[in-house]
Amino acid sequence: MPSGRDLIFRQGYFGEPDAFEALAVLLQDIFSIDIRPMQWLGGVDPTCMPFGYFDAQGRCVANFSVFSMPLAVNGRTMRVAAYQSGAVSPAYRGRGLYRDLMQRAFTHARQTGHEADILLTDKPALYVPYGLRSVRMFGFRGAMPQSSADGPACQALSLDRPADLHRVSAMLDIRQPVSGRFAVTGMKALFLLNAWWQRDEITLSYLSRQKAIVAWRQEAEKLIVFDVVSAEIPPLGEICAALGAACSCVETRFSPDRLQWAEAEAVADPHVYLMASASLAEQLEQSPVGFTPLAEF
Ligand SMILES: CC(C)(COP(=O)(O)OP(=O)(O)OC[C@H]1O[C@@H](n2cnc3c(N)ncnc32)[C@H](O)[C@@H]1OP(=O)(O)O)[C@@H](O)C(=O)NCCC(=O)NCCS
Known part of the structure; x- marks a missing residue:
């Protein structure tokens, strides 16, 4: 039986190719996701601090990462610690490795001046002891607004094309948060990786008149605007x-306060399980908010 005593604790290994690859293998095994494209898409988030355990062969057997996520909340920018990539290899579970990594990551967040915590999970019980609680997320639905604007003027974008990747990347640098009520601000690398992963489900289009990129999908009579x-x-x-x-009908996955769309009504979004520390959760619960899949982490 493997024992935690044989393991090597490491942190901050995103810049080390062997360790990054070992983490990529762990996350591929556990979540069937490939984090390698982040290296050529937006680059690795420099604020990301992974904590992990490695075996003698250099395999990453446990990981929990924290990074800085600036959030627009009620018109104010908050510097929040976000947590991701929490996984332990099956053979090493149940021995407190994850507890150890969670404690290190939450301590790191406090020591680096983050004012609140946020994460997405389908196992909320794991994080309740650390002061996080679940916050319901919503989509926003209503009739398609009429516009006197001219007809269609859009161009589909593909992150496979260097010119399109450059355009998306440049616009992410200057973007306004999609909502003042609740939105992730900046986080270019995260948007690009999510857009890449979801490229078969979500279309990116450039609107030339508005100089805007819209992430969207049409489902029968419904237009879903993701970001x-x-x-x-x-x-x-x-x-x-x-x-x-x-x-x-139109549905957005983010609060539509900047869309000049008065008819929108909030509908529960069953896709997102968001947890936040108490001070942030209280603000998010003041009225319904949504969370775009382009900011998932
Ligand atoms: C969830 C997971 C990370 C736990 O790893 P682990 O090393 O076995 O966890 P630990 O032994 O350190 O246990 C830590 C605590 O979590 C609890 N716990 C473990 N698995 C849990 C689960 N599935 N649901 C709720 N709580 C769980 C333990 O009881 C323990 O509680 P305690 O501190 O009060 O004693 C691991 O099972 C895993 O990788 N699962 C698949 C990926 C996953 O779900 N990751 C979490 C994504 S948010």
């Missing part, structure tokens, strides 16, 4: 007209 990247978020009516979407 908008622009220096100034355009009204939803203009977005729909520019996309040429012939739908009766």
Whole structure:
């Protein structure tokens, strides 16, 4: 039986190719995700601090990472610690490795001045002892707004094409948070990796008149808008007209406070299990908020 005593504790190993690859293998095994594309998409997040255990062969058998996630919350920017990539190899589970890594990561977040914590999980019980609680997430649904804007003017983008990747990347640098009520700000690398992973389900289009990138999908009569990247978020009516979407209904996965779309009603979003520390959770519970899959972590 493997024993935790034979393991080597390491932290901050994103810059070490062998350790990064070992972490990629662990996450591929446990979650069937490949983090390697982040190296050529947006680069590795320099704020990310992985904590982990490695065996004598250099295999990563446990990991828990923390990184800085600036959030727009009620019009204010908060510097929040976000946690991801929590996994322990099956053979090493049940011996306190994860508890040890969680304690290190939460301590690191406090020592580096983060004012709150946030994470996404389907196992909330793991994090309740660390002061986090679940916050319900919502989508926003309503009739497609009418617009007097001109007809369609959009171009599909592919992150496979260097020019498109450059355009998306440059616009992420200057984006306004998609919502002032609750949105992730910046986090270019995270957006690019999510857009890459979800490229078969989510279309990225560049709207030339609005100088905006919209992440969207059409499902029968419904247009789902996942995110908008622009220096100034355009009204939803203009977005729909520019996309040429012939739908009766629109749904956004983020709070629509910047979309000039008064008819939207909140509907529970069963896809996102978000937890936040008490001070942040209280602010998010003041009225319904959503969380775009382009910011998932
Ligand atoms: C969840 C996981 C990380 C736990 O790793 P582990 O090393 O076995 O956990 P530990 O032995 O350190 O246990 C830490 C605590 O979590 C609890 N715990 C362990 N697995 C749990 C689970 N599935 N659900 C809820 N609590 C769990 C333990 O009881 C222990 O509680 P305690 O501190 O009060 O004693 C591991 O099972 C795993 O990798 N699972 C698959 C990936 C996953 O779900 N990751 C979490 C993503 S958010």
